[in-house]
Amino acid sequence: MSRFLIQRPLPHGGRLVERVITDKEAAKKMIKGCPSYDIKPTLHYETGVPVRNVYREIMSICYGFFSPVEGSMKQAEVERILKERRLLNEWIFPYPLVFDISEEDYKKLGVGAGDRLVLNLKGKPFAILDIEEVWRIDNPEELAHLTFGTPERNPEVVKEPFNKKHPGWVIYRSLQPVVLAGKYTIINEPKLRPPFDRFWYPPRKSREEFDRRGWRTVINHQTRNVPHVGHEFLMKCAAFTGDVEPCHGILVNAVIGVKRRGDYPDEAIVEGHEAVNKGGYIKPERHLPTIVLWDMRYGNPLESLLHGIIRQNMGCTHHMFGRDHAAVGEYYDKWATQILWTKGIPSFGFPAPPTDVPYGLDIRPQNMREFSYCPTCKEMAYSETCGHKREKLSGSFLRGMVAEGVQPPSIIMRPEVYKVIVKWWKHFGYPFCNEKYVVNKEKELEVDLEDL
Amino acid sequence: MSRFLIQRPLPHGGRLVERVITDKEAAKKMIKGCPSYDIKPTLHYETGVPVRNVYREIMSICYGFFSPVEGSMKQAEVERILKERRLLNEWIFPYPLVFDISEEDYKKLGVGAGDRLVLNLKGKPFAILDIEEVWRIDNPEELAHLTFGTPERNPEVVKEPFNKKHPGWVIYRSLQPVVLAGKYTIINEPKLRPPFDRFWYPPRKSREEFDRRGWRTVINHQTRNVPHVGHEFLMKCAAFTGDVEPCHGILVNAVIGVKRRGDYPDEAIVEGHEAVNKGGYIKPERHLPTIVLWDMRYGNPLESLLHGIIRQNMGCTHHMFGRDHAAVGEYYDKWATQILWTKGIPSFGFPAPPTDVPYGLDIRPQNMREFSYCPTCKEMAYSETCGHKREKLSGSFLRGMVAEGVQPPSIIMRPEVYKVIVKWWKHFGYPFCNEKYVVNKEKELEVDLEDL
Numbered sequence: 001m002s003r004f005l006i007q008r009p010l011p012h013g014g015r016l017v018e019r020v021i022t023d024k025e026a027a028k029k030m031i032k033g034c035p036s037y038d039i040k041p042t043l044h045y046e047t048g049v050p051v052r053n054v055y056r057e058i059m060s061i062c063y064g065f066f067s068p069v070e071g072s073m074k075q076a077e078v079e080r081i082l083k084e085r086r087l088l089n090e091w092i093f094p095y096p097l098v099f100d101i102s103e104e105d106y107k108k109l110g111v112g113a114g115d116r117l118v119l120n121l122k123g124k125p126f127a128i129l130d131i132e133e134v135w136r137i138d139n140p141e142e143l144a145h146l147t148f149g150t151p152e153r154n155p156e157v158v159k160e161p162f163n164k165k166h167p168g169w170v171i172y173r174s175l176q177p178v179v180l181a182g183k184y185t186i187i188n189e190p191k192l193r194p195p196f197d198r199f200w201y202p203p204r205k206s207r208e209e210f211d212r213r214g215w216r217t218v219i220n221h222q223t224r225n226v227p228h229v230g231h232e233f234l235m236k237c238a239a240f241t242g243d244v245e246p247c248h249g250i251l252v253n254a255v256i257g258v259k260r261r262g263d264y265p266d267e268a269i270v271e272g273h274e275a276v277n278k279g280g281y282i283k284p285e286r287h288l289p290t291i292v293l294w295d296m297r298y299g300n301p302l303e304s305l306l307h308g309i310i311r312q313n314m315g316c317t318h319h320m321f322g323r324d325h326a327a328v329g330e331y332y333d334k335w336a337t338q339i340l341w342t343k344g345i346p347s348f349g350f351p352a353p354p355t356d357v358p359y360g361l362d363i364r365p366q367n368m369r370e371f372s373y374c375p376t377c378k379e380m381a382y383s384e385t386c387g388h389k390r391e392k393l394s395g396s397f398l399r400g401m402v403a404e405g406v407q408p409p410s411i412i413m414r415p416e417v418y419k420v421i422v423k424w425w426k427h428f429g430y431p432f433c434n435e436k437y438v439v440n441k442e443k444e445l446e447v448d449l450e451d452l
Numbered sequence: 453m454s455r456f457l458i459q460r461p462l463p464h465g466g467r468l469v470e471r472v473i474t475d476k477e478a479a480k481k482m483i484k485g486c487p488s489y490d491i492k493p494t495l496h497y498e499t500g501v502p503v504r505n506v507y508r509e510i511m512s513i514c515y516g517f518f519s520p521v522e523g524s525m526k527q528a529e530v531e532r533i534l535k536e537r538r539l540l541n542e543w544i545f546p547y548p549l550v551f552d553i554s555e556e557d558y559k560k561l562g563v564g565a566g567d568r569l570v571l572n573l574k575g576k577p578f579a580i581l582d583i584e585e586v587w588r589i590d591n592p593e594e595l596a597h598l599t600f601g602t603p604e605r606n607p608e609v610v611k612e613p614f615n616k617k618h619p620g621w622v623i624y625r626s627l628q629p630v631v632l633a634g635k636y637t638i639i640n641e642p643k644l645r646p647p648f649d650r651f652w653y654p655p656r657k658s659r660e661e662f663d664r665r666g667w668r669t670v671i672n673h674q675t676r677n678v679p680h681v682g683h684e685f686l687m688k689c690a691a692f693t694g695d696v697e698p699c700h701g702i703l704v705n706a707v708i709g710v711k712r713r714g715d716y717p718d719e720a721i722v723e724g725h726e727a728v729n730k731g732g733y734i735k736p737e738r739h740l741p742t743i744v745l746w747d748m749r750y751g752n753p754l755e756s757l758l759h760g761i762i763r764q765n766m767g768c769t770h771h772m773f774g775r776d777h778a779a780v781g782e783y784y785d786k787w788a789t790q791i792l793w794t795k796g797i798p799s800f801g802f803p804a805p806p807t808d809v810p811y812g813l814d815i816r817p818q819n820m821r822e823f824s825y826c827p828t829c830k831e832m833a834y835s836e837t838c839g840h841k842r843e844k845l846s847g848s849f850l851r852g853m854v855a856e857g858v859q860p861p862s863i864i865m866r867p868e869v870y871k872v873i874v875k876w877w878k879h880f881g882y883p884f885c886n887e888k889y890v891v892n893k894e895k896e897l898e899v900d901l902e903d904l
Contacts, residue, residue, distance in 0.1 A: 001794070001795060001804070001805070001808070002793065002794055002795075002804075002805045002807060002808055002817075003805075003808050004807065236837045237689065237692050238692060239692075239837075240689050240690060240691075240692035240818075241692055241693045241694060241698070242818075244793060244794055244816065244817045244818070244819055245790075245794075245817075245818070245819040246693070246818075246820070246836065280828065280838065280840045281828075281829060281837075281838070282837050282838075282839070283837060283838070284839065286836060338697075341696060342696055342697075343453060343454075352453070353453070353454045353455075355454060355455060355456065356453075356454060364456055364696065365454070366692075366694075366696070366697070366698075367696055367697040368697070368698070376732065376733075377733060378830070378862075379830075379831045384698065384735070384738060385688045385691075385734050385735060385738065386732065386733070386734075386735070387732030387735040388732045410830075411830070
């Protein structure tokens, strides 16, 4: 066979983390006599609006999306991540992930290292946290700054100091002071609610699905958007990379989590991507929309690192990265992610790309430029190919059109995708997330639990 | 830097062959007192129509397109090529290349091993052949069969016995019996005639041009056709392969040589490709149409090997291969080229792909499926992406339309390209090569020579 063939990478860290107990009797025994705690959403430190729910991290950790992370991090691990973006076991990882509670709750619980805490979700036992260390976040604002970087410390890519306009910064700024560190184990598997259930492909299942489909090479498309035709072209064009032939599969992995007002509802996002393949624009045999539960931190290059980890764990060989990947505002250089994956960012601990450092990643970047509509080529044209005057496709303009009830032309948005927007618009009363959606979503979450 | 970055390969054989004397005084000394011979076209063994001119091989050898080949092959080398597609220096090569003359001419010349023969072209000294061996082709029909393979010997890919309907087979069948083997040296550089002069990028020059343009990764498009929009899409889509970003450059390398009736004229082919970038469909900064002089043998997988050699020598990192690459008729499996580049064809001497055998190639295949027009996607859609019912774009249908004087719709052929067809149509009196064009071309060739 050709020496150029690319094989599916091992999970990050060498093996998939899977911390899910499916034997209910065993689970009951495991939690017998243990104190319990009702998981609460993290609320904005000023406005009180939900900005995160740690249950999503527990799901992503225990199902292996975040392998090799196994739980809430100890102080030394968080400090190491903030300095060099590495776990204590050496493997690279971009963000602190902690189980944080208030001083009041901590006092009430009366737990400490060595204790097993049962975590309830929607009133049902969901997971356990085997506490190994209790530590404190003394200065959440500093933690938030260190997490995302500052223009002084990270001059290669950070252009502006982070502040409360940045939703990721707000998440870290809003953490409670007491961290219970230790491994999570899910003891009562939640059921994903429709429509999310059919997009739920945790790493073991996604790898099995790739086998079933005969996909050796798979490129990931990160999304938190209903796809317009520009996204469709990004997907189908980026997928022409591969090894000796184009990538066998295109994995869409939608980040499902806390929403901002004005975002499309998650339901429309996943079904919108599905509509692209149901509509035949990308064959269903070559296209698989899936989800991961995560409250986006919008950390551009750092977020791309997490995306690389998640998709390598899911079995992808390639990951497409565009301009302003997972960015909000202009905190980072708009090509910061591509800089990371081609040269590295020394101040974040990467003197070389994350694929070229010890204990690094094994997924290939496909760094893409931009698509916009070309009236001469009569298609979504690629900035590095088409030499004509093109019309910038602004996401805001498109949303404006949708908000006015105008169906966008099919060269901009496929009618099948627009239908999905309208379906959920009717359901929620508005095409984009409003306050009611945001609050309700954090109440209902994406899962239901049965009694244990 | 990223470990995935692909660097420009060395020429095949390790270094570029360059056998061109530019010092006229030195050249004159070199040929003083040597016998000379007027190069003649090879004529069809039955019809007498020109089917090849060895001057094109001399050009391609001496300017390094065929590195490491340096001249007309000895008997042992031809035998080795027919058995295992390797030169005597071990490097892989698909075809016998010989300087063949008639018994009558041989008798008249009275030369032998050790003699230097001056080769005249269009009445002017052009090159020298330093004869190392004289041998004979006893059975040109057998040579032709061995060159292309037979269903018995090459059951993996040869479907039908070759015969006189195959233009490559006819070339070998029509060879003269006496082979003068030895190295060629051009002693009087021909001038390419317009419009071919501006497409002339021999390997040293093409590599310098890639440097000038900052192209690290370059994908080649093989052509012997005026490009329709399907070709344009093949080029721009295949170029999304690369390493950590799409290929920097797209090299079009048109095979210029003896024509068959019904082919587009070479002038329209090169200017048609140029019109694609002048028209902005692929930016001129990213697209470079060039030529190589060669009378196509249409050897599908074997021809693809030569194409890989030529384009590696020119500095390409990638080469696109489609269905029926360089094929005529149904002699070979229509995917034979992709079989060669992904698995190898043991009976042709390739138990592994040509990139995976010792002394093999170092250029990456991009094996592509098919493009055809999709009325739903409203574009040339890729067979592995688009799930709709598409309209096969038949080259013959398009030629039929052109022959009727009907301008094809712009979604099938760009108006700028059609204009080029019309320009040369007016010049030659017919849009496709006719008998007059074929005969004239072989009289005038693509070059002019000055006095030495």
